[in-house]
Amino acid sequence: MQPNSNNSDKKPADRLLKMPGKRDRGPVDFKTRIAGYEGEIMAIATRDVVMAQRTTTIIQAVEIMTRAGFRRLPVVDAGTHRLRGIVTVSDIIDFMGGGDKFNLVQVKHAGNFLAAINEELREIMTPHLVTMPVTGSIADAVDIIVNKNVGGIPITDAEGELKGIVTERDVMKVLTTEHSRRRAEDVMKSSVRVTSPDTPIGKVCEEMVKCRFRRLPVVVDEVLCGIVTATDVMSYLGKGKAFEQLTTGDSAEVMGAPVRSLLSGELYTTTPDRNIHDVALEMIQRRVGALPVIEDSHLVGLVTEYDLVKAFAEE
Template identity: 85%
Template structure:
């Protein structure tokens, strides 16, 4: 298995970024049966997908996702490559203390985090996975992302074999060929839930799962000092920093550390009058999923990959 980024910058469709005008998302006339041809979605999808099995230990999956910079890992049968589910960064945050999957730690293992992370992925993965057929269009992917709020879509053939994966970022790269007159203030989420630097990591996990967020700005006295993402929290585990907190192996030690310990020194922001095309290009270049919107040194909103895909799709 060759590691390959689900957000690779070397896909054939990347040349579309240099093309003027709209990307043609109209129907294509194929002569063969739908099961036999590949649709346009495969021109932007990652084909060489890094995967795991239901028996793969949770910690091993976290390490793979951390190393490769993934937010999701499809789960397949080793022999047939039939898709069985997916584990996402949200599933990991849920397991680390955010929601019902934390029961694996608290109930089954009596709070012993070290024991729980060696369980198989079948314990926390999402089984009812939303997929796309290989014959699908980019328009189909946009519909799933916008209407189902799904950030990554596995692509399967009629037998259920995994053939690729397409992400919000892949779709955004294609849509950014279309220029727009809209600005950050037109599409941003204006009422942003925030947290403080001293909030325990476990509490941040709970907030993310409860509110279905993947990121929370960290604010002191109304001034933004960082942004913590679900991926940052997963990386805390995947890079081994969580284990530096351990003396007994109890989950409370892992999740009791303040969120300030996850913040990096880098903080990139945008202003409300920034054009959304420029924002999309910056996000792709920086490989980030959101940018905070700042006005007069205060946080006034957040623009995410989802917001951009939705905005460009509406144009």
């Protein structure tokens, strides 16, 4: 990433790292590509799914997701377990200041964050979602993940009862058994939006919702110093850190803290020439959804689970 004098007056959060983009191969019919993996989706899905009800409060859901390390929580009827919706980490970020769901705080509760987080989950959950039947194949899951950009797919029976959930990571684990000739630079996103350590958490939420991504590299003087994820922001709320210095309970107090307060000491990265098979194995081992790509100490791209699922399925 080279400094650009024409961009010197722009905020770090508004900068884009530019490299020649890789060719977009477009939608792919994965059923013909991975016939060898055809089989019951339940073989790789999580069957013992942690669930919530529509009457679960937002803060209860956030605490459950934070404690378990989940990015999503299916919402079901208490008695029948029929699927009614899902709340994702993106919904939580939207609610915390990123988008329209923040109106629950600003409008309904006049900015009182403490009151808003005790609203029921039905207020912010996504009611219309993509699902799979229990008879689905892994190829079906790949098709949904890649062509519909869905990171977690609830699996239901004929009556609509939740039977499991399959994620990008589950699928990536299966596809990663195949070696590849492709490298990180072949599949990474090379135009990466970045932010600075002093950016308020609320601004980071806005960026994530507006651009529809779950992570932002944090840079200082063109050098990567961390990465903040939507899960980090949610955990700020779920672990109670957001309330430690509250005096009035106003949302501005919660979301005004700098994003540097969310950064952990661990930062895992990769290099452009690394084989994507090895990148995938490290992401699985580290339990991370993405790895920044570093060259000469500079950030040049980002490889995500989505990028790897698509790349392996195209092989």
